Every structure is written in C-alpha cells, then in structure tokens.
Amino acid sequence: MKEREQGFFLLETILLAGMLVLMTSGLWIYRQGLYLCEQTRFEAAAVSLAESELAYLSYDAAQNENFSAGSSERWEYVPFSTRSAEGGGNFLIQEEVRQLAQASGLDAAAMGNVYLAEVRVCWQDRKNRERGVSLQKVICP
Numbered sequence: 069m070k071e072r073e074q075g076f077f078l079l080e081t082i083l084l085a086g087m088l089v090l091m092t093s094g095l096w097i098y099r100q101g102l103y104l105c106e107q108t109r110f111e112a113a114a115v116s117l118a119e120s121e122l123a124y125l126s127y128d129a130a131q132n133e134n135f136s137a138g139s140s141e142r143w144e145y146v147p148f149s150t151r152s153a154e155g156g157g158n159f160l161i162q163e164e165v166r167q168l169a170q171a172s173g174l175d176a177a178a179m180g181n182v183y184l185a186e187v188r189v190c191w192q193d194r195k196n197r198e199r200g201v202s203l204q205k206v207i208c209p
Contacts, residue, residue, distance in 0.1 A: 107193060110157055113146050114189040114201040117159060121187045122205045125165065129183065129209035137183060139164040160190040168206070183207040 129135040140163050147156035168182045185207050190200040 103194065107199075109148050110191055110193070110199065111201065113148060113157060114159060114191065114199075115203070117144070117146060117161060118187040118189045118201055118203040121161060121163060121189075122185055122203055125163070125185045125187075126205065126207050129207045132209075135181075135183075135209055137165045137167045157191055162188045162190070164188075165207075180209060183209075 142161055143158060144161055145156055145158050163185070164187075165183050165185045168184050183206070184204060186202060186204045188200055188202040190198055193199050
C-alpha cells in the first residue's frame with residue numbers, strides 16, 4: 069500500500085493567505101485610526117490657540133488706546149492634556165491685524181477704528197506636511 073504524500077492542500081493555502089490579508093488590512097485600518105486621532109488632537113489644539121489669540125487681541129484693543137495694526141509670529145509648545153503620556157505639539161502662531169477702511173455711510177467718529185485680525189496656527193504632521201488653521205475676527209475697540 070502506497071502512503072499518501074503529506075503537505076498542504078490548495079484550500080488550506082488559500083485560507084491562510086486570506087487570513088494574512090485580513091490581518092494586514094486590520095492593522096492598516098488601526099494605524100490610520102491612530103493617525104486621524106493624532107490629527108484631531110492637533111487640529112483641536114490649533115483652533116483653541118487661534119480662538120484664545122483672537123480673544124486676547126479683542127481684549128487688548130478694548131483696553132489699549134494705542135492699539136494698532138501689525139503682525140507677529142512665534143512658536144509655542146502646547147500640551148494636549150495634564151497627563152504626560154498624552155504629549156503635545158509645537159505650533160507656529162502668526163497674527164496679522166489690518167485696519168479696515170471706514171465705510172462712507174457710517175459716522176466715522178462713532179465707529180472709531182475697525183480692524184481685521186487674522187490668526188493662523190501651523191504645525192507639521194507625522195508625514196512632514198504642513199497643516200494649518202486660520203481664523204479671522206473684526207475688532208471694533
């Protein structure tokens with residue numbers, strides 16, 4: 069009696085290949101989810117930074133009689149949480165304040181100066197692409 073040759077059947081090999089493809093695609097989806105979670109943290113921190121800068125500019129314009137147009141930029145490290153494991157990110161904050169031309173139909177003495185403040189917050193993602201958030205606000209001191 070001749071013994072059967074031992075080895076894998078074609079069906080077993082196809083099933084193994086299918087399981088490997090499913091596991092690889094599951095890991096890829098998980099990695100993309102982590103990347104999107106990280107991007108969401110950076111975007112939320114950038115929007116929060118931009119909103120706080122616009123609020124400060126509004127406050128400064130209301131309190132300071134010598135408020136004037138201009139621009140500035142600076143780097144700032146922002147922690148994402150009080151827990152050290154959460155990490156943080158470096159952001160470039162660019163501010164630009166421009167004085168708007170007075171409308172002819174309005175009483176210029178009653179309106180005073182009107183400014184347009186724009187704050188742009190930039191960062192680099194994991195793939196070294198520049199990302200940014202830009203917010204604008206009209207300031208009437």
